[in-house]
Amino acid sequence: MALSTMAFSVSSNKFSSGTEDDKKQEALVFPKFVVMGHRGFGMNMLQSPDNKMKLIKENSILSFNVASDFPIDFIEFDVQVTRDSCPIIFHDIFMFTQEKGVIIEKRVTEMTLHEFLSYGPQKEVANVKKPMFRKTKDGRIFEWKVEKDDSLCTLKDALLKVKCSVGFNIELKFDDNVVYGEQELRQTLDTILKVVDEHAKNRPIIFSSFHPDVAQLIRKMQRSYPVFFLTNGGCETYKDVRRNSLDEAVKICKEGGLQGIVSEVKAILRTPNAIKQIKDSKLSLISYGQLNNVAEVVYIQYLMGVEGVIVDMVKEISEAITNISVKNEDDDEEDGKKRLIIIGEERKKVTISKDDISFLSKFAPKLFQQ
Numbered sequence: 001m002a003l004s005t006m007a008f009s010v011s012s013n014k015f016s017s018g019t020e021d022d023k024k025q026e027a028l029v030f031p032k033f034v035v036m037g038h039r040g041f042g043m044n045m046l047q048s049p050d051n052k053m054k055l056i057k058e059n060s061i062l063s064f065n066v067a068s069d070f071p072i073d074f075i076e077f078d079v080q081v082t083r084d085s086c087p088i089i090f091h092d093i094f095m096f097t098q099e100k101g102v103i104i105e106k107r108v109t110e111m112t113l114h115e116f117l118s119y120g121p122q123k124e125v126a127n128v129k130k131p132m133f134r135k136t137k138d139g140r141i142f143e144w145k146v147e148k149d150d151s152l153c154t155l156k157d158a159l160l161k162v163k164c165s166v167g168f169n170i171e172l173k174f175d176d177n178v179v180y181g182e183q184e185l186r187q188t189l190d191t192i193l194k195v196v197d198e199h200a201k202n203r204p205i206i207f208s209s210f211h212p213d214v215a216q217l218i219r220k221m222q223r224s225y226p227v228f229f230l231t232n233g234g235c236e237t238y239k240d241v242r243r244n245s246l247d248e249a250v251k252i253c254k255e256g257g258l259q260g261i262v263s264e265v266k267a268i269l270r271t272p273n274a275i276k277q278i279k280d281s282k283l284s285l286i287s288y289g290q291l292n293n294v295a296e297v298v299y300i301q302y303l304m305g306v307e308g309v310i311v312d313m314v315k316e317i318s319e320a321i322t323n324i325s326v327k328n329e330d331d332d333e334e335d336g337k338k339r340l341i342i343i344g345e346e347r348k349k350v351t352i353s354k355d356d357i358s359f360l361s362k363f364a365p366k367l368f369q370q
Contacts, residue, residue: 167204233267260284
């Protein structure tokens with residue numbers, strides 16, 4: 001049995017009609033296990049000793065196109081809207097730069113498009129680039145240096161310049177520490193939807209957000225594209241209790257007619273029984289997190305019923321998934337069989353014992369369907 005991937009297509013009315021039928025949840029089924037490139041070819045961890053995490057500028061056209069050369073189905077990226085109403089692709093809420101030797105921060109959504117694009121490499125030789133820095137969760141600040149840099153970009157740029165065959169998982173990015181009114185959210189989402197509607201053509205699109213109100217609102221505003229609720233499933237605690245468990249994530253989806261959940265992989269592995277609840281609720285399940293850079297973890301999720309993964313190590317994981325196979329082998333022990341997960345050219349074998357199979361079978365029925 002070898003794993004393979006395939007993107008899905010979505011077709012429906014462009015925008016919500018406002019009728020009662022719009023509240024109904026439409027089940028989404030991925031034809032095959034999907035692999036998504038995190039911020040393109042992978043996020044930048046500037047503090048990491050691993051140079052792979054600093055290879056290509058994240059959320060750039062270069063990163064998206066490099067990722068699309070591998071056997072993946074989607075790229076995932078973050079969209080915010082500038083002060084002059086342009087959807088741009090950038091993960092962090094604040095841009096850190098240096099002026100007169102002092103590190104300062106600027107809120108991305110308070111910049112104009114021109115100011116935003118002035119940071120990092122410039123398309124015009126005459127323009128002088130402004131330095132970029134990044135602040136880690138523990139407060140450290142690093143200059144944003146990568147081996148292959150690229151300029152910042154807009155959502156329109158990505159829709160026009162990235163291979164049409166690769167789908168987009170568009171994360172709708174909002175500040176966790178800001179309380180947004182519905183009108184403000186609606187205006188921001190409408191700006192994003194107009195660009196997508198004009199330039200997406202037949203590209204597979206998914207919307208996702210950690211913000212419960214945003215996820216439900218974007219679903220109300222359009223019916224063309226599936227909407228997923230992002231959650232870390234309790235790995236961190238937020239004031240908004242709707243963000244603190246997979247149970248709450250299911251409620252958000254059912255209330256808003258969403259199509260699926262994107263969960264931190266740790267939450268799935270800690271509460272595997274939640275997968276059945278999610279499936280029974282006719283929801284799709286995708287995972288994200290650094291553990292997804294380990295091929296064995298990705299494969300175990302496949303056995304558990306997870307439908308796809310968002311990964312940083314695009315090359316390694318996409319190739320491993322393509323070349324994963326499973327076979328039984330005779331064993332000298334009483335059980336007589338052992339199962340080997342063979343990755344790539346049999347360079348790496350992971351033996352699953354009788355006890356392992358017994359444990360996994362409780363929440364991984366596909367294990368015995370091969």
